[in-house]
Amino acid sequence: MTRCRLCGSEAMASVVDLGATPPCESFLAADQLDLPEPAYPLHLRVCTDCWLAQIPPLITPEETFKEYAYFSSYSTSWVEHARAFVADAVERLDLGADAFVVEVASNDGYLLKHLVERGIRCLGVEPSVNVGAAAREAGVPTLTEFLDPDTGSRVRAEHGPANLVVANNVYAHIPDVVGFTKGLRALVADDGWVSIEVQHLLTLIEENQYDTIYHEHFQYYTVASAIRALASGGLTLVDVELLPTHGGSIRLWARPSEAAGEPSARVAEVLDREKAAGLQELSGYTEFxxxxxxxxxxxxxxxxxxxxxxxxxxxxxxxxxxxxxxxxxxxxxxxxxxxxxxxxxxxxxxxxxxxxxxxxxxxxxxxxxxxxxxxxxxxxxxxxxxxxxxxxxxxxxxxxxxxxxxxxxxx
Structure with a gap:
């Protein structure tokens, strides 16, 4: 990797080299055990200009997500997490029967089903054929597509702008972070909200969570680097929550920049924590x-x-x-x-x-x-x-x- 995928800088520093491994969701059938199995380098680096941690895009999302082995509904705690999020978001944003919610990477409908139950119009945008089919069977409207600016514009033209766009555990999974962010902006109403959950690089480093580094995770965010990524698509961070999920995640609340207003005090607090941990200088990464x-x-x-x-x-x-x-x-x-x-x-x-x-x-x-x-x-x-x-x-x-x-x- 010679250039940062967010800012284009060539100032890339090694964080940890885990050797070469196969894609983590490429489970083998018995008749594949005697066949060659591809493996790819797994080397995490950080850009010392924008501080986005990242691995090279050696596999494509199409290779990973055409048929996906992960079904969210098999985790009891994750389904409950989604139910609680929906309840809180409905109250926080005053989402009524006339609202429209889009979830990107909606998996098997584990989250949107709670909106269906409330009678709130919703749509999942899920690239994996098999899990998207499971969502539709469960009564969750689902479009089998990857999100990019064109997809976002088509969904908006057909269904209208979304009051809320949810992107949980997907912002790390796309190599074209700028294009994906522009897709989010295309989906959301000019006065709407975007909620993103992604693992927090702070806890990954502090808690030795190196096993969450794998090929379908192309980048690893601090709040500081997420602010820069959101801005690349016309979104501004207005609030952040620290979550226990996946060993430590951040929930980023963003809005179109023209409607964002001032960020909450929590944004400054987390930025201060990241700075104190040395994550905007190489000292925070050297012992990992x-x-x-x-x-x-x-x-x-x-x-x-x-x-x-x-x-x-x-x-x-x-x-x-x-x-x-x-x-x-x-x-x-x-x-x-x-x-x-x-x-x-x-x-x-x-x-x-x-x-x-x-x-x-x-x-x-x-x-x-x-x-x-x-x-x-x-x-x-x-x-x-x-x-x-x-x-x-x-x-x-x-x-x-x-x-x-x-x-x-x-x-």
């Missing part, structure tokens, strides 16, 4: 690579010592972040014989690169392992409760990030 290496060493040491003691360790979950972790650590079936997942789409498949089998969740109770390695560590509270039955036979949970943690559960 060493802390990532320690996560790897600690997890491998635990797995190797457990194997030498004859203890069994299996996985829970097959999230994209888990595949970054497994590949970076070189964890294969000799150390992790299988993982389980609630999503039936993944059953009978294998994790990319490391070829760990993915089985139904019931397998854990049947096998009674000594340890369960929780790969979606960001759902720690939810999964500690869900997996409390592991304590019935003295089993324990293992969380690898921000540091190795072994937890006793159950009575």
């Amino acid at each position: 690579s060493a802390r990532v290496a320690k996560v790897r060493r600690d997890l491998l040491k635990f797995l190797i010592e457990a194997a030498e003691r004859g203890e069994t360790v299996v996985g829970y979950g097959a999230p994209g972040k888990g595949n970054t972790l497994l590949n970076h650590c070189g964890i294969r079936p000799d150390l992790l014989p299988y993982t389980v997942d609630r999503n039936p789409y993944k059953h009978g498949r294998f994790t990319p690169g490391t070829r760990v089998p993915i089985l139904p969740p019931e397998r854990i109770a049947a096998d009674r392992p000594d340890y369960v390695l929780v790969l979606p560590w960001n759902l720690r509270a939810e999964l500690t409760e869900q997996l409390s039955f592991v304590g019935e036979w003295g089993g324990r949970l293992v969380f690898p990030i921000p540091e190795l943690s072994i937890v006793e559960v159950g009575a």
Whole structure:
């Protein structure tokens, strides 16, 4: 990577190099195990002019999202998060029966279904054919498209301007950040609102959340860099919320620049926190690579010592972040014989690169392992409760990030 995709600068500094891995959602079917598997460098850099952290666009969104393995509705806590957001947004923006809401990257309708239930007109713009079909089957109007300025203009012309445009966990997923932002502006009414949720680079750095670096995440935002990205499409940040989702996210409330007004005090507060953490100078990034290496060493040491003691360790979950972790650590079936997942789409498949089998969740109770390695560590509270039955036979949970943690559960 020689130029920043936001500002065009060539002043790019290395943050962490995770080697080469396959795309994190490219789960393998059994008949693919003897075929070549492409892997791409996974090297995070930061632009020292605009401070947008980014990886090279080595794969295209079309490769990732034509058929997508992630269905939002399989996370109980995420569905509840969406329900609460809708309730708050309806009250905050006074959205009535005449309102129109568009969600970009609407997945299987997990969020918009709450608007459908309220009788509020809505539309999902979702590029993945399979999850978009699931949304339509659930009664959520969904357009199978990627968002760009042309798509935004066509939707606006056909359906009218949106009072609210929601873009949750997608602003990192598009290499053309300027074009995508212009698409958001095309969708939203001149006096409307845009709400974006994206992982916060501050917590990624502070909490060693390096497994959230993968090829479908092209950039990683601070509030400071998000302000610059929004401005590239004619949007202005007016408020920000700090959220616990995905280990630490920011909810950005933006408006068309001509209607924005002054930003809230919370914007200045978060900007001050980022500056204090050194994220607008190289000092905030220099130690991250060493802390990532320690996560790897600690997890491998635990797995190797457990194997030498004859203890069994299996996985829970097959999230994209888990595949970054497994590949970076070189964890294969000799150390992790299988993982389980609630999503039936993944059953009978294998994790990319490391070829760990993915089985139904019931397998854990049947096998009674000594340890369960929780790969979606960001759902720690939810999964500690869900997996409390592991304590019935003295089993324990293992969380690898921000540091190795072994937890006793159950009575």
